[in-house]
Amino acid sequence: MPSLENGLVVRNVQLSRDLYEMEFIAPNMAGECQPGQFVHVKVGSEDSPLLRRPLSLYDVDHHLGSVILLYKVVGKGTALLSQLQAKNYVDVMGPLGRGFTLPNEKRNVLLVGGGVGIAPLVYLARELKERECNVKVVHGTQTRADLVAGERLGKIGVDFLPATMDGSAGCKGLVTDLLNKKVDPGWVDILYTCGPELMMAAVAEYARRHQIRGQVSLEEKMACGVGACLGCARQAKSNDAHYVKVCKEGPVFDLNDVSWEQSN
Amino acid sequence: MPSLENGLVVRNVQLSRDLYEMEFIAPNMAGECQPGQFVHVKVGSEDSPLLRRPLSLYDVDHHLGSVILLYKVVGKGTALLSQLQAKNYVDVMGPLGRGFTLPNEKRNVLLVGGGVGIAPLVYLARELKERECNVKVVHGTQTRADLVAGERLGKIGVDFLPATMDGSAGCKGLVTDLLNKKVDPGWVDILYTCGPELMMAAVAEYARRHQIRGQVSLEEKMACGVGACLGCARQAKSNDAHYVKVCKEGPVFDLNDVSWEQSN
């Protein structure tokens, strides 16, 4: 059951120009987390910025009862979040949403992350390895410095394939270029992806072409985070008139259930 | 000439439960300051809390080019101010307003401060001593812990007479009780006061009774701080229909020019 807690920040470190990793202790919350779910974070003063900010679970430490976030400073809220220090408290609500559906048996799994979209895939990768799946992680970023998840993924023991736009590390170019060059679609049983809208659309197209089933973690602006305000609506492929709520029916959706029109 | 500067905070220390002393470096500003003037401080995010906060000059260090403030945490703005740390910058506008008129010759001067209202009187006391005036400072607070200016005043070398409501230091009771008991009105050439409205009204009455001339530093909510918005209006004694602007015509006024009706 999700809860509202004042998490005790134990770490909030800058990993690159605009990427931060924060860990806070919130035992009840940590105990409930599943890969692909998110927490809804309130920063700043009571009235500004007003709304909570949704952030994916980067990982969870059940031993410490802590939740770990990976976030990119893009505006007011994340800027304020980056100013929190160890021993501060952070107002968090969660875990919320429907996470990834994990395979019951040992499978060959491909994870494709773009930018900070790698966050939910790291927690997922760990859970997949615990289920003895073979896990390949493709991570595309602008440049080497943004490949901040490499070490964690190494520890987890996945096959890590980085791609950078500037070629400063791994393959030069888009993750889709890397997929076409370096990954045998035949090997892939399941695919999970999270990243910029256009990247996810391209990866979805790759999966469709190779008839790979999989899931995607989507983003929409959110207010309540629990399905009450109907604000995070997104067009569902199945039925044009119908809008899914990313916070409750998602953020994770089956690739076949997502329409990418919005992103074009 | 007043200026808008990002002052470099060198100190922001808690002196008692809710009193803080902050020093920031702002050479142009420091060079312009006069006792009784104030600075207009912006804290928090761009839009919240929105308005600047007026704070008196507690003292100025011309050698360091720094300005020193003494403030009490009473709400959002002062709470945020208290969170600033050394090396942070603080957005300050000033010095603003009309300060105290100092005597040209050596005089016997009585300063009466209530609570954090002691702030402008400390800077004033130093300037008065430099003009070889004899200075008596009466400071009334709730309790001993709030008598935070004692040390500074000692260094300046004034005759310091504390009063506390709980009797934990100095005379027990109101500053006016102390004045009646401990101060010979005949000795006083000039009186300056700053503190809670009701205390200033009582001190003004004391001065009137003993025909002592003097000045008072008033407080009103402010927006612009420079006389442009006409928001900090206060009824002038002289003429009921006329409203003075505390930020520009004040905050310091001659005792005879102030009406205390508002405060009753």
Add this chain to the structure above:
Amino acid sequence: MKKEAMLQSDQGSSPNLSVNLGGINLINPVVAASGTFGYGSEYRDFINPAELGAVAVKGTTLEPRAGNAPPRIYETASGMLNSIGLENPGIDGFLKNYLPYLNSQGVTVLANIAGNTIEEYAEMAARIQAHGGIAGIELNISCPNVKKGGLQFGTDPDMVYQVVAAVKAQTSLPVIPKLSPNVTDIVMIARAAQAAGADALSMINTLMGMAVDINSRKPVLGNIFGGLSGPAIKPVALRMIYQVHQEIDLPILGGGGVINAEDALEFIMVGATAVSIGTGIFVNPNLARDVVQGISRYLQANGLDNLEQIRGAALQK
């Protein structure tokens, strides 16, 4: 902070917070605002909906609606814009699939209905009356009247009168028109509602607003315009409730920007009988509980034992 101080100190027996809103008894004056608390179950993990004085459910129309194209929400300075577009399962879907949970929890439910025509309002009221399980009907008259070429019902006194009268004719339940703040003279609208037999008034709904993305150079909302809610609108809400309470003798469900107990007390002091919380719930899912406790502490700290003692206090000379 004197305010806070007052809210902290806690003495004496807990005061009576129950209120009567136009014939509806509420255990406390805090009501979840329509559209912000879904159908009561969405926040169940954080708060038991029965803890609230009442829950106004999502705006309901005669037929199901898919709502507006996204993006539907956008944060503004101390507020937010929304253009949900009344996405809802329709009156029958609501009564059949969502009301049972609320009833099972013993929640005092306010239906919130929106029609394209006066007939639609009347028809929905009749179905609610026949079905039961609803304590009162909040009339969302901030929506465009298709027959009158989209002019909002809530901005024309005559239409307000007709809608309220038509609904009253179909139900014995308390009827609470929810006034739009996007009008020149709120008192005139309130008077029309009163003349038509309204049992109470709900105010305020959102202020119409918009925002622009300077990079795409397009409106941020798919619907271009949206409703502004949150702390930003509180001063306008307080002013309108003050004006209406001064002139019109009807209980008011007042809200707009409430994010803490002090805000709620301001609304009661300008005359509100009950206080609605909406956007504030998004910020703090426990807001209802916090507001109830805060009001209780304030009354105790001030030696008061019920809300009548402060209601409308700001209007006394």
Add this chain to the structure above:
Amino acid sequence: MKKEAMLQSDQGSSPNLSVNLGGINLINPVVAASGTFGYGSEYRDFINPAELGAVAVKGTTLEPRAGNAPPRIYETASGMLNSIGLENPGIDGFLKNYLPYLNSQGVTVLANIAGNTIEEYAEMAARIQAHGGIAGIELNISCPNVKKGGLQFGTDPDMVYQVVAAVKAQTSLPVIPKLSPNVTDIVMIARAAQAAGADALSMINTLMGMAVDINSRKPVLGNIFGGLSGPAIKPVALRMIYQVHQEIDLPILGGGGVINAEDALEFIMVGATAVSIGTGIFVNPNLARDVVQGISRYLQANGLDNLEQIRGAALQK
């Protein structure tokens, strides 16, 4: 933040920011809002008033006024309330004692006049016309009409028409009615102003609001009600300007809550020809300069060389 990024990068020759507001040439589109910049001299230590496209001076009445009893201002969530009550030295006092400084600095001055009757508006316009030194007249029609029992001029299309027509008859200067946002249909008001010959429109004035001190249980303002300004009202201002720009072919001096260049760009994108800054000046006395530079950077970063290229962009399908 992409926004910021765009505003930082600086390339190419500086674009042309001059605009024509209903016949008044402004060196840049940033105008100090009436009542927030005094008579131009108050902020002289921080900014040269001639740096602004224009300065709208404090609202002026026929006779001097002492203004409302304090308290006059109060901070709200991302906004503030004011009830200054048009304290001013009267039209003659203004022309004689305050205008000379502005003229000596070469400032483009907009007078802002408020009357109790149509005759007062006309009389002030005549005196301004006779005196000279003024670039245009902003009509503050948000004040109550004493003859019509206090109903605000700005809320009734007929009165708006009469006031504008009466003023136009007295002056050859551009006349810019300043619209009140406290109305049901802003377009109807704007249309009346246009029909009467308005050269441009100024919008928006403050939203009427209030706040309560829960300790004293009294309104915080001596005048009870006050005008809400600042970032809180920006979404409402943008919406109303969008609506008016869509329907009415008059240049708009748009503002309400502008505190940075991005805000100003939003106003231009919904159709504003020039942008007014008021409360934002209290927060940042250099705001005018910062906004001008920010707009300039935005245009450069986007390879644009004038404001026409983005004006009203948000209305294009």
